[in-house]
Amino acid sequence: MTEEHAGPHGYSxxxxxxxxxxxxxxxxxxxxxxxxxxxxxxxxxLTQISAATRALQAVAVGLLEDHLAHCVVDAARAGDPSAKVKEASDAIARLVRS
Known part of the structure; x- marks a missing residue:
């Protein structure tokens, strides 16, 4: 875990x-x-695999929402959200590919 990721997260x-x-x-x-x-x-x-996949995707979307609502918003308040927005964009790209 890097320093910028240390501490409480949006999902805490x-x-x-x-x-x-x-x-x-x-x-x-x-x-x-x-x-x-x-x-x-x-x-x-296969039906059960699909259900488990959807459940994991729902968790991922929830974590992404928390990241946007907390980490990105906090970074914007501090004046430089670009790194957090890039993290979110990369995470969205990974979710779309999966």
């Missing part, structure tokens, strides 16, 4: 909720492992 206030969502996604992935182990019909496995 909702950390418990974020961790809960990630734990549910972890459970979904474990369920996928069981499905494969039990030779579940491939379309059913």
């Amino acid at each position: 206030g909702d950390k418990a909720a974020l961790l809960g969502r990630l734990r549910r996604i972890e459970g979904q992935v474990r369920g996928l492992q069981r499905m494969v182990d039990e030779d579940t019909y491939c379309i059913d496995v």
